[in-house]
Amino acid sequence: MAGLAIAEVCASCVGRRAFVAADGTSGPVRTAGVAGILSRREARAGRTPRTAGGTRRHAEVVDMTEATLAEALEREHHEIDEGIEAFTADPSSEPARERLRSAIRALRRHIYLEEEFAFPPLREAGFVMPIIVMLREHGQIWTTCDALEQALADGAETATLLRLCRQLTAQLQHHNLKEEKVLYPQVDTTMTASAAADLRAFLDRGQLPEGWVCAKAGV
Ligand SMILES: [Fe+2]
Ligand SMILES: [Fe+2]
Numbered sequence: 668m669a670g671l672a673i674a675e676v677c678a679s680c681v682g683r684r685a686f687v688a689a690d691g692t693s694g695p696v697r698t699a700g701v702a703g704i705l706s707r708r709e710a711r712a713g714r715t716p717r718t719a720g721g722t723r724r725h726a727e728v729v730d731m732t733e734a735t736l737a738e739a740l741e742r743e744h745h746e747i748d749e750g751i752e753a754f755t756a757d758p759s760s761e762p763a764r765e766r767l768r769s770a771i772r773a774l775r776r777h778i779y780l781e782e783e784f785a786f787p788p789l790r791e792a793g794f795v796m797p798i799i800v801m802l803r804e805h806g807q808i809w810t811t812c813d814a815l816e817q818a819l820a821d822g823a824e825t826a827t828l829l830r831l832c833r834q835l836t837a838q839l840q841h842h843n844l845k846e847e848k849v850l851y852p853q854v855d856t857t858m859t860a861s862a863a864a865d866l867r868a869f870l871d872r873g874q875l876p877e878g879w880v881c882a883k884a885g886v
Pocket of ligand 2 (some may be wrong): 846
């Protein structure tokens with residue numbers, strides 16, 4: 668049943684949920700995710716985080732206190748997309764290249780938290796086929812990240828970097844949509860309180876372990 672559901676998701680029906688509180692309320696950040704970490708980092712640097720459109724928003728409105736795990740995970744998708752988009756909008760600038768490197772690091776960390784914290788409980792709950800598909804796609808995304816990082820390190824031509832970014836964006840578009848429509852809605856209802864707390868803690872401040880690679884990397 669879950670396998671059928673994931674195959675029925677259509678790319679044309681993706682709808683992005685706003686992840687900044689509409690009422691602008693502020694408070695302690697409990698589930699910060701990539702955005703929260705980047706927001707705090709930018710705040711420490713005296714800057715205000717950017718929106719998808721490139722304009723800066725106030726760090727104070729980044730309030731995920733009441734966010735569900737699904738919302739926090741989806742929010743990481745958007746933050747990573749924004750990093751890639753920032754590069755493609757201005758590929759010749761060094762700050763944009765650094766944002767791309769940062770987005771790739773954030774993407775690897777996101778894959779780690781899914782494979783280590785989010786997917787195991789979902790697999791136990793019966794979402795076996797969707798998890799198999801997601802792991803395989805993680806392997807493909809990981810390979811593209813490797814190629815992009817190598818191209819950046821080699822000082823590759825902008826055209827090469829943009830081609831790899833388009834490839835990564837296409838992979839993420841399909842992958843993230845399936846997660847957001849099929850798997851993420853199950854996270855808050857399926858995980859035990861303990862497992863959910865572990866995921867929240869990692870979302871807030873966890874780091875990708877040195878040398879970790881995803882399950883299907885290079886397969
Ligand atoms: Fe994923
Ligand atoms: Fe994801």
